[in-house]
Amino acid sequence: METLPRVTIWNEFRHEKKNEQVARIYPEGLHVMIGKALGAKGLDVQLAALDEPDNGLPIEKLVGTDVLVWWGHMAHGEVKDEVVERVYERVLAGMGLIVLHSAHFSKIFRKLMGTTCNLKWRAIGEKERLWVVNPAHPIAVGLGEYFELEHEEMYGEHFDIPAPDELVFISWFAGGDVFRSGCCYHRGMGKVFYFQPGHETLPTYHDPNVLRVIYNAVLWAAPSGGPQVTFGHRPEPLEPVK
Amino acid sequence: METLPRVTIWNEFRHEKKNEQVARIYPEGLHVMIGKALGAKGLDVQLAALDEPDNGLPIEKLVGTDVLVWWGHMAHGEVKDEVVERVYERVLAGMGLIVLHSAHFSKIFRKLMGTTCNLKWRAIGEKERLWVVNPAHPIAVGLGEYFELEHEEMYGEHFDIPAPDELVFISWFAGGDVFRSGCCYHRGMGKVFYFQPGHETLPTYHDPNVLRVIYNAVLWAAPSGGPQVTFGHRPEPLEPVK
Amino acid sequence: METLPRVTIWNEFRHEKKNEQVARIYPEGLHVMIGKALGAKGLDVQLAALDEPDNGLPIEKLVGTDVLVWWGHMAHGEVKDEVVERVYERVLAGMGLIVLHSAHFSKIFRKLMGTTCNLKWRAIGEKERLWVVNPAHPIAVGLGEYFELEHEEMYGEHFDIPAPDELVFISWFAGGDVFRSGCCYHRGMGKVFYFQPGHETLPTYHDPNVLRVIYNAVLWAAPSGGPQVTFGHRPEPLEPVK
Amino acid sequence: METLPRVTIWNEFRHEKKNEQVARIYPEGLHVMIGKALGAKGLDVQLAALDEPDNGLPIEKLVGTDVLVWWGHMAHGEVKDEVVERVYERVLAGMGLIVLHSAHFSKIFRKLMGTTCNLKWRAIGEKERLWVVNPAHPIAVGLGEYFELEHEEMYGEHFDIPAPDELVFISWFAGGDVFRSGCCYHRGMGKVFYFQPGHETLPTYHDPNVLRVIYNAVLWAAPSGGPQVTFGHRPEPLEPVK
Numbered sequence: 001m002e003t004l005p006r007v008t009i010w011n012e013f014r015h016e017k018k019n020e021q022v023a024r025i026y027p028e029g030l031h032v033m034i035g036k037a038l039g040a041k042g043l044d045v046q047l048a049a050l051d052e053p054d055n056g057l058p059i060e061k062l063v064g065t066d067v068l069v070w071w072g073h074m075a076h077g078e079v080k081d082e083v084v085e086r087v088y089e090r091v092l093a094g095m096g097l098i099v100l101h102s103a104h105f106s107k108i109f110r111k112l113m114g115t116t117c118n119l120k121w122r123a124i125g126e127k128e129r130l131w132v133v134n135p136a137h138p139i140a141v142g143l144g145e146y147f148e149l150e151h152e153e154m155y156g157e158h159f160d161i162p163a164p165d166e167l168v169f170i171s172w173f174a175g176g177d178v179f180r181s182g183c184c185y186h187r188g189m190g191k192v193f194y195f196q197p198g199h200e201t202l203p204t205y206h207d208p209n210v211l212r213v214i215y216n217a218v219l220w221a222a223p224s225g226g227p228q229v230t231f232g233h234r235p236e237p238l239e240p241v242k
Numbered sequence: 243m244e245t246l247p248r249v250t251i252w253n254e255f256r257h258e259k260k261n262e263q264v265a266r267i268y269p270e271g272l273h274v275m276i277g278k279a280l281g282a283k284g285l286d287v288q289l290a291a292l293d294e295p296d297n298g299l300p301i302e303k304l305v306g307t308d309v310l311v312w313w314g315h316m317a318h319g320e321v322k323d324e325v326v327e328r329v330y331e332r333v334l335a336g337m338g339l340i341v342l343h344s345a346h347f348s349k350i351f352r353k354l355m356g357t358t359c360n361l362k363w364r365a366i367g368e369k370e371r372l373w374v375v376n377p378a379h380p381i382a383v384g385l386g387e388y389f390e391l392e393h394e395e396m397y398g399e400h401f402d403i404p405a406p407d408e409l410v411f412i413s414w415f416a417g418g419d420v421f422r423s424g425c426c427y428h429r430g431m432g433k434v435f436y437f438q439p440g441h442e443t444l445p446t447y448h449d450p451n452v453l454r455v456i457y458n459a460v461l462w463a464a465p466s467g468g469p470q471v472t473f474g475h476r477p478e479p480l481e482p483v484k
Numbered sequence: 485m486e487t488l489p490r491v492t493i494w495n496e497f498r499h500e501k502k503n504e505q506v507a508r509i510y511p512e513g514l515h516v517m518i519g520k521a522l523g524a525k526g527l528d529v530q531l532a533a534l535d536e537p538d539n540g541l542p543i544e545k546l547v548g549t550d551v552l553v554w555w556g557h558m559a560h561g562e563v564k565d566e567v568v569e570r571v572y573e574r575v576l577a578g579m580g581l582i583v584l585h586s587a588h589f590s591k592i593f594r595k596l597m598g599t600t601c602n603l604k605w606r607a608i609g610e611k612e613r614l615w616v617v618n619p620a621h622p623i624a625v626g627l628g629e630y631f632e633l634e635h636e637e638m639y640g641e642h643f644d645i646p647a648p649d650e651l652v653f654i655s656w657f658a659g660g661d662v663f664r665s666g667c668c669y670h671r672g673m674g675k676v677f678y679f680q681p682g683h684e685t686l687p688t689y690h691d692p693n694v695l696r697v698i699y700n701a702v703l704w705a706a707p708s709g710g711p712q713v714t715f716g717h718r719p720e721p722l723e724p725v726k
Numbered sequence: 727m728e729t730l731p732r733v734t735i736w737n738e739f740r741h742e743k744k745n746e747q748v749a750r751i752y753p754e755g756l757h758v759m760i761g762k763a764l765g766a767k768g769l770d771v772q773l774a775a776l777d778e779p780d781n782g783l784p785i786e787k788l789v790g791t792d793v794l795v796w797w798g799h800m801a802h803g804e805v806k807d808e809v810v811e812r813v814y815e816r817v818l819a820g821m822g823l824i825v826l827h828s829a830h831f832s833k834i835f836r837k838l839m840g841t842t843c844n845l846k847w848r849a850i851g852e853k854e855r856l857w858v859v860n861p862a863h864p865i866a867v868g869l870g871e872y873f874e875l876e877h878e879e880m881y882g883e884h885f886d887i888p889a890p891d892e893l894v895f896i897s898w899f900a901g902g903d904v905f906r907s908g909c910c911y912h913r914g915m916g917k918v919f920y921f922q923p924g925h926e927t928l929p930t931y932h933d934p935n936v937l938r939v940i941y942n943a944v945l946w947a948a949p950s951g952g953p954q955v956t957f958g959h960r961p962e963p964l965e966p967v968k
Contacts, residue, residue, distance in 0.1 A: 092358060092402070094620065114356040115429055116334060118473040126479065131883045131904050132711050136578065136673045140710040145884060154479075157857045157896070158471040158871060160334070160430055165405055166649075170883065170896055172904045175479025178857050178896045187357050188402055189620045226624040227616050229400040231360040237368065237396075237417025336862065373641045373662050374953050378820065378915045382952040387642060399615045399654065400629060408891075412641065412654055412662045420615050420656045431862045468866040469858050576842060576886070598840040599913050600818060602957040610963065638963075642955040644818070644914055649889055659963025671841055672886055713884040715844040721852065721880075721901025 005066035005096070005222035006044045009035050010056060012072040013049035015200045022200045030071060030198075030205050037211040043218065050075060055083045062086060067096035067218045071198065072103045084108050092188030096221025098214060101198030104155075109194065112187050119159045119179070125151035125202060126174040130181055130209075134168045139182065139193065139216045147209040153199035155179045161194070169213075171196060182213070184220075189229075191221040247308035247338070247464035248286045251277050252298060254314040255291035257442045264442045272313060272440075272447050279453040285460065292317060297325045304328060309338035309460045314345045315442065326350050334430030338463025340456060343440030346397075351436065354429050361401045361421070367393035367444060368416040372423055372451075381410045381424065381435065381458045389451040395441035397421045403436070411455075413438060424455070426462075431471075433463040489550035489580070489706035490528045493519050494540060496556040497533035499684045506684045514555060514682075514689050521695040527702065534559060539567045546570060551580035551702045555682065556587045568592050576672030580705025582698060585682030588639075593678065596671050603643045603663070609635035609686060610658040614665055614693075618652045623666065623677065623700045631693040637683035639663045645678070653697075655680060666697070668704075673713075675705040731792035731822070731948035732770045735761050736782060738798040739775035741926040748926045756797060756924075756931050763937040769944065776801060781809045788812060793822035793944045797924065798829045810834050818914030822947025824940060827924030830881075835920065838913050845885045845905070851877035851928060852900040856907055856935075860894045865908065865919065865942045873935040879925035881905045887920070897922060908939070910946075915955075917947040 011031030015022040026033050035045040046065070048056030050072070062068070068087065072079070084107045091097050091112065099109045104117045131146045156177030162185070169182030181196035195213060197204045204210055253273035257264040268275050277287040288307070290298030292314070304310070310329065314321070326349045333339050333354065341351045346359045373388045398419030404427070411424030423438035437455060440446045447453065495515035499506040510517050519529040530549070532540030534556070546552070552571065556563070568591045575581050575596065583593045588601045612633045616624045640661030646669070653666030665680035679697060681688045688694055737757030741748040752759050761771040772791070774782030776798070788794070794813065798805070810833045817823050817838065825835045830843045857872045882903030888911070895908030907922035921939060923930045930936055 112356040114354040116473075120473060120476050122476050122479060124479065129902055129904075132713075133883050133885075133906065134670070134889070135710040135713050135884060136670055136675060136708060137710065138708045141708050143711050145711050145713055154476075156476065157859050158473070158861055159859075160471075160473070162404065163407055163428060163860070163893070167889070167893070170904045170906075172898060172902060173479075176855055176898060177479075178855075178898045178904055180859065180896075186405060186618070186620055191620060224620060224622045224625050226619040226621065227627050227629050229402075229616075229619050229629055231358075231362060231400075231402070234362050234364050234396075234398065237364060237366070371660055371662075374955075375641050375643075375664065376647070376912070377642055377952040377955050378912055378917060378950060379952065380950045383950050385953050387953050387955055399617050400619055401617075405618070405651070409647070409651070412664075414656060414660060414662045418613055418656060420613075420654045420662055422617065422654075428860070428862055433862060466862060466864045466867050468861040468863065469869050469871050471858075471861050471871055596840040598838040600957075604957060604960050606960050606963060608963070638960075640960065642957075644955070644957070646888065647891055647912060661963075670889060713886075715842075715846060715884075715886070718846050718848050718880075718882070721848060721850070721903075 004043050005218055006046070006064060007038055007067050007069060007218055008046040008048055008061060008065040009069040010048040010071070012075050013051065014075055015073065025201070025203050026205070030200065033205045034069065034211070034214060038215055038218065041215055050078060055079055057083050057087065059086060062090045062095070065095060066222045067098065069098040069100065069214065069218070070103045070106060070108065071100045072106045073200065076106050079107055084111065088112065091190035091192065094189035094223040096190060096218065096223065097192045098217050098221060099192065099194045101196060104194065112185070112192055113161055115162060116160045120156035120177065122154040122175060123199065126154055128152040128197065129172045130169045131172065132168065133170050134166060137166060137168050138220045139168045139213060141216050142212050143209060149197055149204060149207060151202050152197055152204060153202070155196050189223065189226065193217040193221055246285050247460055248306060249280055249309050249311060249460055250288040250290055250303060250307040251311040252290040252313070254317050255293065256317055257315065267443070267445050268447070272442065275447045276311065276453070276456060280457055280460065283457055292320060297321055299325050299329065301328060304332045304337070307337060308464045309340065311340040311342065311456065311460070312345045312348060312350065313342045313440065314348045318348050321349055326353065330354065333432035333434065336431035336465040338432060338460065338465065339434045340459050340463060341434065341436045343438060346436065354427070354434055355403055357404060358402045362398035362419065364396040364417060365441065368396055370394040370439065371414040372411045373414065374410065375412050376408060376410045379408060379410050380462045381455060383458050384454050385451060391439055391446060391449060393444050394439055394446060395444070397423070397438050431465065431468065435459040435463055488527050489702055490530070490548060491522055491551050491553060491702055492530040492532055492545060492549040493553040494532040494555070496559050497535065498559055499557065509685070509687050510689070514684065517689045518553060518695070518698060522699055522702065525699050534562060539563055541567050541571065543570060546574045546579070549579055550707055551582065551705045553582040553584065553698065553702070554587045554590060554592065555584045556590045557684065560590050563591055568595065572596065575674035575676065578673035578707040580674060580702065580707065581676045582701050582705060583676065583678045585680060588678065596669070596676055597645055599646060600644045604640035604661065606638040606659060607683065610638055612636040612681065613656040614653045615656065616652065617654050618650060621650060621652050622704045623652045623697060625700050626696050627693060633681055633688060633691060635686050636681055636688060637686070639665070639680050673707070673710065677701040677705055730769050731944055732772070732790060733764055733793050733795060733944055734772040734774055734787060734791040735795040736774040736797070738801050739777065740801055741799065751927070751929050752931070756926065759931045760795065760937070760940060764941055764944065767941055776804060781805055783809050783813065785812060788816045788821070791821060792948045793824060795824040795826065795940065795944070796829045796832060796834065797826045798832045799926065802832050805833055810837065814838065817916035817918065820915035820949040822916060822944065822949065823918045824943050824947060825918065825920045827922060830920065838911070838918055839887055841888060842886045846882035846903065848880040848901060849925065852880055854878040854923065855898040856895045857898065858894065859896050860892060863892060863894050864946045865894045865939060867942050868938050869935060875923055875930060875933060877928050878923055878930060879928070881922050915949065915952065919943040919947055
């Protein structure tokens with residue numbers, strides 16, 4: 001893409017309204033926090049939330065979206081199947097998708113992966129260190145060899161996903177666990193990036209490294225403008241067949 | 243596995259009953275043809291068909307199945323969702339799955355892939371040559387560098403699948419098309435192999451190379467007996483966390 | 485990279501001087517042809533040839549190169565080992581490398597692959613059709629689903645390379661062969677792309693699709709500016725160890 | 727393979743003769759320790775050491791070897807280039823290769839990888855936990871979800887290797903590092919497995935899980951008997967070309 005991608009940030013936006021601790025960290029919602037950071041880097045940002053009509057994702061909004069960022073946790077089941085289907089079709093048609101933290105269990109991610117996307121977890125706010133294992137990857141631009149989150153929810157292996165097409169981060173957790181925390185996939189014409197940090201009761205989306213990764217991922221996942229593929233019956237061979 | 247895998251061959255088994263041409267080639271059904279070939283190599287073979295109770299796949303039968311071979315075409319939509327779910331869970335739990343030809347569009351394959359699995363096709367019976375591009379792969383054992391099918395339905399790129407974990411065959415078609423015709427995937431504890439040949443009006447499953455590939459794939463896809471993984475909350479860190 | 489990459493095009497540049505047919509197609513050398521095309525798209529282009537001092541690649545020139553394009557055929561053995569070592573180190577440090585056609589047998593490509601890079605070939609100028617099998621890949625931008633070369637040297641499987649990190653093209657040849665003709669690799673901080681077309685006696689580098697692929701590949705292979713990695717002894721643990 | 731593979735275990739075998747601590751742990755050499763464990767499981771085992779004629783690997787011995795296990799550390803440079811070349815050719819022809827611990831820097835592994843194979847290290851004997859991230863892989867058979875080594879040398883990212891074809895283990899180190907500690911590659915007809923544990927001053931090769939992994943890896947890496955591939959000129963097309 002020669003122009004900067006148009007990003008829509010979808011947030012379940014329930015914790016912030018129900019839990020004081022979360023509200024203090026993200027008074028306007030974590031999508032607003034991420035949106036401001038991406039906007040400050042020049043991206044064209046829209047917001048969307050579960051409790052809006054059409055779960056915040058009417059078709060016109062999706063059509064105007066190059067990359068969709070998705071955070072959900074307690075209400076995956078409330079996302080309408082027709083909205084999931086709509087997002088799915090847009091991803092296959094080329095829209096990028098950035099899946100954050102507890103959205104590993106979102107309907108859309110599970111549908112795109114074909115697995116349970118289950119994992120281990122422990123929410124005591126232990127230290128996480130994210131190691132870059134693919135330093136040449138565009139999602140690692142501007143980072144150091146690793147970066148740390150003083151307190152994060154542990155997500156641990158085994159993570160039931162297909163082997164990533166490209167593995168960018170492996171996380172070390174103080175409690176003895178590791179996790180494939182930055183995973184790239186291609187599905188149809190679309191690119192998908194799963195990124196592990198982001199527990200709602202911790203200020204993870206205030207962290208400049210985390211925000212840098214999301215920004216990099218948006219650039220990476222933007223549609224690249226490849227060939228229009230066709231499917232179905234092709235009555236004539238391209239060559240006369242002997 | 244130290245013992246030979248127990249195979250169940252699932253066939254839609256409709257074309258054979260409705261179409262004389264198909265019936266001449268596979269009078270008892272193509273699953274019987276494949277089953278006899280695998281049985282002759284010492285495998286323990288069961289059969290299953292769409293129109294049997296539970297679509298031929300009650301849970302007890304699946305539990306006794308190490309590898310499921312699947313052929314379907316005209317009636318993908320008639321496979322009950324609960325049966326698809328049951329097969330899906332067995333695959334994630336370790337059962338191998340061999341997906342043949344037009345079963346690229348089966349519910350189970352699409353669910354495991356997370357993509358449309360769409361492709362191009364042309365049914366004029368042109369020549370196909372299957373080239374081995376991963377000669378060290380166990381699915382290529384006992385083959386030559388390539389083998390030919392004098393007449394096969396063309397399946398052509400673009401094939402809308404995730405990039406295979408291992409690509410074993412690329413097919414050349416006389417009419418000018420190519421196809422990734424032997425694709426390996428891992429999903430959960432299970433292994434999945436898609437193999438392109440097998441149009442119902444052609445004697446593809448009489449071909450010794452095709453049967454050899456299916457046999458090899460069954461051995462490759464059999465459960466390997468790895469660790470039992472666990473998911474969910476792990477209340478205590480393995481290490482005391484500072 | 486926010487600025488366009490600086491490209492150096494290295495050509496063995498012997499055939500053009502010895503063979504009239506080649507000289508007619510590429511009177512100034514095929515590197516000049518490719519260089520003009522890339523320059524016309526705004527890239528900063530330098531040229532280099534085997535018979536120049538230091539085989540055309542003194543260290544200063546390499547240091548000023550973001551992406552190196554390499555064509556060689558009859559004189560792979562005359563490239564000095566120290567020059568190969570120098571290019572190798574630059575690739576691992578992040579310089580992109582585009583390896584064209586018969587350079588599959590170049591010292592630098594074999595060293596980076598760790599395999600023989602051997603293949604089958606037939607130089608009767610048969611038709612080649614290059615199918616895009618990864619339409620979302622940036623190297624496929626601006627192409628159709630496939631493109632054709634009326635006459636090209638056949639390169640056929642088995643191609644003795646590591647499985648590509650990303651496979652972009654599969655070629656169909658009229659004579660019955662297929663070939664993984666567009667292959668992406670990561671080595672150290674560097675990206676490597678092998679692209680099959682380009683027999684010296686044919687006007688392949690006059691073809692706009694071929695030139696578009698090379699241009700796309702240069703953009704893809706340019707250094708992305710990831711973290712500086714470090715190696716060796718790290719005397720202190722980052723955490724006190726119990 | 728229907729019969730059990732013939733294994734040769736190559737050891738540099740210098741530390742054991744010069745360092746009392748090492749000699750106490752491996753009085754006969756660590757290759758003997760590993761060899762006894764593999765022999766007890768029924769494998770046909772031969773031993774080889776650097777200071778033997780031909781570095782312990784005359785061609786006849788290699789020809790009778792299905793899988794070669796390699797441990798080296800202080801004397802990589804003393805392995806003769808002609809022996810490295812011989813092993814390399816055998817791997818490409820189908821011999822399996824298991825590369826242990828400090829042999830990440832061996833000539834043969836670097837030649838097969840095409841990268842520096844450099845890494846970080848710290849030898850304070852901290853705790854390592856090896857997590858299985860591919861539980862369906864045959865190399866993980868018979869293990870738990872993870873296993874621990876109370877004391878091991880830390881090897882940390884970034885590990886300068888090509889992205890593994892299959893990643894089986896990720897290690898957690900108490901000091902804050904992670905490592906891709908079990909990595910599968912295919913090179914030519916051969917399979918290569920790198921396995922990180924095995925510092926000479928620690929009793930790592932007494933550990934039953936470590937020995938189980940080596941055993942599993944030998945079975946996985948054994949030649950599978952695929953097609954004989956051919957290279958070079960193929961004068962006639964398989965099909966008449968229009």
